[in-house]
Amino acid sequence: MTQTGIKTLRDSAAMRWIALLLLALAMFCSYVFMDILSPIKDLMQTERGWDSLAFGTMQGSEVFLNVFVFFLIFAGIILDKMGVRFTAVLSGSVMLIGGMIKYYAISESFVGVDEMGNHTALYNWFTNNLNYIPLFDEIGVAPFYRGMPASAKLAACGFMLFGCGCEMAGITVSRGIVKWFKGRETALAMGSEMALARLGVATCMIFSPYFAKLGGEINVSRSVAFGVVLLCIALMMFIVYFFMDKKLDSQTGEAEEKDDPFKIKDIGKILSSLGFWLVALLCVLYYSAIFPFQKYAVNMLQCNLTLTEADPNSFWGGNSVTIVQYILMLVVAAASFSSNFMKNNKGMKYGLMALAVVALVVYCYMGYMRGTAETIFAVFPLLAVAITPILGNYVDHKGKAATMLLLGSALLIVCHLTFAFILPEFKGNAVGGVIVAYVTILVLGASFSLVPAALWPSVPKLVDEKIIGSAYALIFWIQNIGLWLFPLLIGKVLDNTNPAGTAATELDYTWALVMLAALGVAAGLIALYLRVVDKKKHLGLEEPNIKD
Numbered sequence: 001m002t003q004t005g006i007k008t009l010r011d012s013a014a015m016r017w018i019a020l021l022l023l024a025l026a027m028f029c030s031y032v033f034m035d036i037l038s039p040i041k042d043l044m045q046t047e048r049g050w051d052s053l054a055f056g057t058m059q060g061s062e063v064f065l066n067v068f069v070f071f072l073i074f075a076g077i078i079l080d081k082m083g084v085r086f087t088a089v090l091s092g093s094v095m096l097i098g099g100m101i102k103y104y105a106i107s108e109s110f111v112g113v114d115e116m117g118n119h120t121a122l123y124n125w126f127t128n129n130l131n132y133i134p135l136f137d138e139i140g141v142a143p144f145y146r147g148m149p150a151s152a153k154l155a156a157c158g159f160m161l162f163g164c165g166c167e168m169a170g171i172t173v174s175r176g177i178v179k180w181f182k183g184r185e186t187a188l189a190m191g192s193e194m195a196l197a198r199l200g201v202a203t204c205m206i207f208s209p210y211f212a213k214l215g216g217e218i219n220v221s222r223s224v225a226f227g228v229v230l231l232c233i234a235l236m237m238f239i240v241y242f243f244m245d246k247k248l249d250s251q252t253g254e255a256e257e258k259d260d261p262f263k264i265k266d267i268g269k270i271l272s273s274l275g276f277w278l279v280a281l282l283c284v285l286y287y288s289a290i291f292p293f294q295k296y297a298v299n300m301l302q303c304n305l306t307l308t309e310a311d312p313n314s315f316w317g318g319n320s321v322t323i324v325q326y327i328l329m330l331v332v333a334a335a336s337f338s339s340n341f342m343k344n345n346k347g348m349k350y351g352l353m354a355l356a357v358v359a360l361v362v363y364c365y366m367g368y369m370r371g372t373a374e375t376i377f378a379v380f381p382l383l384a385v386a387i388t389p390i391l392g393n394y395v396d397h398k399g400k401a402a403t404m405l406l407l408g409s410a411l412l413i414v415c416h417l418t419f420a421f422i423l424p425e426f427k428g429n430a431v432g433g434v435i436v437a438y439v440t441i442l443v444l445g446a447s448f449s450l451v452p453a454a455l456w457p458s459v460p461k462l463v464d465e466k467i468i469g470s471a472y473a474l475i476f477w478i479q480n481i482g483l484w485l486f487p488l489l490i491g492k493v494l495d496n497t498n499p500a501g502t503a504a505t506e507l508d509y510t511w512a513l514v515m516l517a518a519l520g521v522a523a524g525l526i527a528l529y530l531r532v533v534d535k536k537k538h539l540g541l542e543e544p545n546i547k548d
Contacts, residue, residue: 110123
């Protein structure tokens with residue numbers, strides 16, 4: 001309520017959740033583009049000549065500028081000085097520009113082979129340049145390498161720019177949620193935002209191969225074009241949020257954060273917090289075990305499952321089944337998510353839960369009948385959508401955030417070890433392998449839902465409100481180190497543990513998955529220590545966000 005007693009947008013539950021929906025839809029679109037090439041890694045090898053190293057290097061480039069040019073730190077300062085509105089629109093614009101560059105890099109226009117077999121001048125320039133990056137080559141962190149395909153180099157440049165905008169959007173959305181939900185259902189809001197945003201992963205897995213193979217002619221640039229259209233929508237969502245947030249400030253009389261000057265010494269306050277460092281390390285370990293894995297997951301399933309792709313002339317191999325399956329996915333997500341808000345109507349609650357289960361079973365059956373790895377991995381976020389609101393609501397009212405992080409680490413370890421050692425044992429058993437894959441993917445998605453529900457709402461308990469933007473930026477910067485490193489490491493591990501010339505669908509992923517499981521072990525140890533520190537220093541991580 002304002003001083004005059006007038007109710008503000010923030011006091012209206014409907015308006016709060018509309019603001020959240022705008023932010024979540026923007027992040028949904030960015031998540032689709034983030035992994036737009038992941039389901040078609042095999043096609044990138046056959047159509048553009050990208051081996052695992054080129055693919056991993058390009059994927060890791062997303063966060064290169066954030067990590068090594070410290071753009072994320074600057075993004076946090078921009079957020080604290082300029083406020084949520086300005087930074088949201090800026091981040092959406094930067095994502096779109098980066099996405100358009102990546103689209104051009106993968107398009108036939110960039111390759112441009114004429115009747116004489118000549119490429120475009122820009123293609124030749126990227127082929128002959130960026131093979132040596134001073135200083136970065138010496139320390140082994142260059143975003144390019146000699147022999148890297150020209151299309152992968154330019155795509156990496158665009159992806160770097162997209163990554164700057166995407167991570168800036170991430171910290172902005174977190175700050176925006178704190179602004180609209182502080183003292184209310186913060187964990188539920190953050191968990192719900194990430195649940196919706198992660199539907200972008202499933203959307204990407206379903207539609208990226210769909211557009212690449214549309215009409216029976218393979219064209220990988222169509223997949224990226226689909227992602228660029230969604231980035232346009234993301235920018236529009238941020239623009240609508242801009243005016244909504246401005247209206248809120250006009251009602252409350254509050255000034256945007258830019259009126260509270262940022263000081264470099266504020267970063268020192270953040271870095272001096274042991275709780276902050278533990279949360280940041282947990283974040284980088286969690287995300288490094290998930291996001292880089294997503295970029296290889298479809299190919300991993302192709303290598304470990306016995307799949308028979310449906311006849312293109314049948315219903316299961318046609319275009320219409322893609323739309324039907326996606327509608328089922330939305331039914332699963334909407335029904336399971338909505339069931340969490342039907343506490344006063346038991347019949348509706350259990351009815352929605354039953355609908356979600358039936359739709360999920362039918363969805364999984366359709367994925368099996370289609371015989372494609374990308375439609376199987378697309379179930380990844382669905383269980384997370386169902387349980388994230390439950391976890392967020394629990395943290396809001398009961399606490400136990402640090403304990404949930406420990407549980408998430410244990411699930412992470414189990415899932416990656418299952419992929420490494422159990423799933424390959426079902427090679428040749430089509431039904432058994434698909435069942436193991438589905439169950440493990442769903443559990444992995446559920447474990448990841450613990451991060452937004454438990455970790456992100458804990459940050460405001462560790463730092464002053466004035467520097468929350470910078471605190472999120474520092475966490476994201478540390479996280480981005482892992483997001484840069486591990487796609488590259490997975491690619492190198494695959495190249496070093498498989499004979500040269502191994503087919504894209506016959507790679508051995510065992511050691512790459514063991515490496516990711518080790519991250520889960522490290523995360524578990526830190527989560528355990530965080531509980532001890534929280535108990536000694538009374539950080540409040542185990543306490544509820546909403547005080548009765």
